Amino acid sequence: MFDDESLDLSAEVGRVLLARGQMLAAAESCTGGLVAGLVTAVAGSSAWFDRGFVTYTNAAKMAQLGVREATLAAHGAVSEETAGEMAAGALQAAGAQVAVSTTGIAGPGGATPGKPVGMVCFGWAWNGPAGLQIRTATHLLDGDRSEVRMQSVRIALRGVLDLAPDAAGAQKE
Numbered sequence: 001m002f003d004d005e006s007l008d009l010s011a012e013v014g015r016v017l018l019a020r021g022q023m024l025a026a027a028e029s030c031t032g033g034l035v036a037g038l039v040t041a042v043a044g045s046s047a048w049f050d051r052g053f054v055t056y057t058n059a060a061k062m063a064q065l066g067v068r069e070a071t072l073a074a075h076g077a078v079s080e081e082t083a084g085e086m087a088a089g090a091l092q093a094a095g096a097q098v099a100v101s102t103t104g105i106a107g108p109g110g111a112t113p114g115k116p117v118g119m120v121c122f123g124w125a126w127n128g129p130a131g132l133q134i135r136t137a138t139h140l141l142d143g144d145r146s147e148v149r150m151q152s153v154r155i156a157l158r159g160v161l162d163l164a165p166d167a168a169g170a171q172k173e
Contacts, residue, residue: 002038006154010042011136013157017048017098020168024160025094026052027065027086027101029077030120034153035100050096055086065089076112078104080121080136087123088134098167099125100156106148120152124159126167135163 002010017024019044024106026035026049039045053064058077061067066089067082075081086101104120118141125134139155141148 002041006038006150007041009154009157010038010045013039013043013160014045014048016161019162020097021052022097022167023048023094025050025090025096025099026156027090027099027123028052028054029056029086029101029103030063030106030136031102031149031152031156032056034149035102035138035156038153038157041090047100050094053090053093061086065093076115077114078119078121080123080138081119084125084134084136085123086096087125088132091125091127097126098160098163099123100160101125102152102156104152106145106152111162114141118148120148120155120157122152122156124163126163133166135159135166 028035033054039049055061055064058072065086067085071081071085083101083103087099091099101123105111105115105117107117120141121138123136141151
């Protein structure tokens with residue numbers, strides 16, 4: 001189901017988190033559980049992956065992850081603000097040390113002015129020495145729905161590796 005490059009990336013995320021005794025949580029919208037699917041395709045991932053939330057609707061984002069209605073009203077579901085709140089909400093709800101989120105427009109429809117098909121927002125959250133830390137990013141991706149979703153999964157996991165030095169101090173509770 002997943003290509004070797006993606007599986008290798010997931011295994012690398014696992015090695016980094018396992019070495020630090022950290023657990024990962026995922027909050028997904030446009031990827032619909034593919035981050036959790038790729039992570040759990042790696043044998044032994046239960047040692048470093050806690051859980052995933054598939055929050056496709058705004059109501060689910062608010063109920064399961066604590067995304068604020070005001071954030072959704074002001075910025076929309078596809079925004080870095082929402083992605084950041086999704087990641088922070090997953091971190092808190094799961095009790096994990098690192099969380100990642102995805103929210104975007106995979107297509108072929110759903111584009112709005114300023115938010116084209118292929119726009120995906122990402123959030124990463126962890127508890128650092130100064131408390132809750134959140135990093136966000138937006139990518140404009142090419143391809144069909146399936147390609148946008150799989151690119152998003154890889155970007156989400158690469159982001160976990162990119163913040164690894166910053167999240168090194170995240171402690172298990």
